[in-house]
Amino acid sequence: MKKNKKIKYIFYAVIIVLILLIKGAVYSDIPVEKLKEKYANEFSKFMEIDGMQVHYRDEGTGTPIVLIHGTASSLHTWDDWTKGLKKNYRVIRMDLPAFGLTGPNLNGDYSIQNYTRFLDQFLSKIKVDTFYLAGNSLGGNIAWEYTAEHPEKVKKLILLDSGGLPTNKSQPWIFRMARTPILNSLFLYITPKAIIKENMKQVYADDSKITDALITRYHEMALRTGNRQAFIDRAKMDFDFDDKANLEKLKSIKTETLLLWGENDVWIPVDNGKRMDSLLPNSKLVILENSGHVPMEENPAESLAVLKEFLEIR
Numbered sequence: 001m002k003k004n005k006k007i008k009y010i011f012y013a014v015i016i017v018l019i020l021l022i023k024g025a026v027y028s029d030i031p032v033e034k035l036k037e038k039y040a041n042e043f044s045k046f047m048e049i050d051g052m053q054v055h056y057r058d059e060g061t062g063t064p065i066v067l068i069h070g071t072a073s074s075l076h077t078w079d080d081w082t083k084g085l086k087k088n089y090r091v092i093r094m095d096l097p098a099f100g101l102t103g104p105n106l107n108g109d110y111s112i113q114n115y116t117r118f119l120d121q122f123l124s125k126i127k128v129d130t131f132y133l134a135g136n137s138l139g140g141n142i143a144w145e146y147t148a149e150h151p152e153k154v155k156k157l158i159l160l161d162s163g164g165l166p167t168n169k170s171q172p173w174i175f176r177m178a179r180t181p182i183l184n185s186l187f188l189y190i191t192p193k194a195i196i197k198e199n200m201k202q203v204y205a206d207d208s209k210i211t212d213a214l215i216t217r218y219h220e221m222a223l224r225t226g227n228r229q230a231f232i233d234r235a236k237m238d239f240d241f242d243d244k245a246n247l248e249k250l251k252s253i254k255t256e257t258l259l260l261w262g263e264n265d266v267w268i269p270v271d272n273g274k275r276m277d278s279l280l281p282n283s284k285l286v287i288l289e290n291s292g293h294v295p296m297e298e299n300p301a302e303s304l305a306v307l308k309e310f311l312e313i314r
Contacts, residue, residue, distance in 0.1 A: 029225040055101035056094035060086025064128050067093040070137025074100030080300030098230035110234040115142045134158035148249045157257040161268050161293050193219045205264035205292035250279040257283040258310040262291030
């Protein structure tokens with residue numbers, strides 16, 4: 001029965017794809033140099049790591065705070081937080097391998113372990129030894145794994161709708177598509193803005209905040225040369241958590257931790273935040289009623305106020 005259901009799913013998906021083809025929904029890759037003209041600015045820098053030109057921004061002065069975005073996002077998701085923090089802090093953010101202007105990792109390894117190693121290389125190159133560390137979704141998973149391995153470097157940890165534990169939800173449809181044969185191959189050529197918009201509706205709690213400019217940014221970043229294949233490669237590695245090992249690693253983190261969770265997160269539900277809070281020995285969970293999966297982007301003022309209180313900014 002499961003096999004027949006999968007075949008039926010693929011059949012209908014192919015029909016949808018054919019319709020999109022007829023409507024001209026085929027999109028070519030966008031060269032990174034063209035995207036730089038629009039999405040890099042005076043604060044943008046590029047650093048070579050493992051053959052990649054990693055896009056990052058380093059703004060403000062004071063104690064460093066490092067911000068790590070989630071899957072299919074970019075450093076731009078932290079724009080509002082950066083404006084509110086750089087008066088008091090040195091704000092450092094980067095486009096992770098597979099996403100944004102950085103693009104694919106040449107070794108094709110998008111495991112959490114490789115991302116953690118990448119973060120350590122990045123911070124070593126910019127000579128940052130101790131800092132506050134914040135991460136959303138995939139970035140949260142990277143952040144707490146890094147903290148478990150380097151507790152002496154992280155002054156405080158901030159996790160927003162963090163990955164790293166199994167959920168009681170099925171995979172988001174965008175990940176199911178990326179893991180499905182035939183469909184994931186078609187995704188390399190057919191990536192209409194409608195797909196991005198539908199994805200954003202799952203990520204945001206309030207659809208009225210999803211602007212055309214926001215959709216365009218996510219869409220164009222997805223079309224960066226190599227990013228669609230990288231997304232597929234990354235999706236194949238998602239959701240394969242070793243629960244026992246993760247539980248022990250989480251329990252080992254003594255760093256003071258703020259857990260910020262959108263109550264309406266349908267990707268990583270608030271129950272995961274509560275579970276993470278019960279496992280971490282020195283954590284505080286704050287649930288934001290009007291937010292979804294990306295509270296720093298959807299409700300920057302509200303989420304930033306909670307962060308500033310945690311960091312004791314007056």
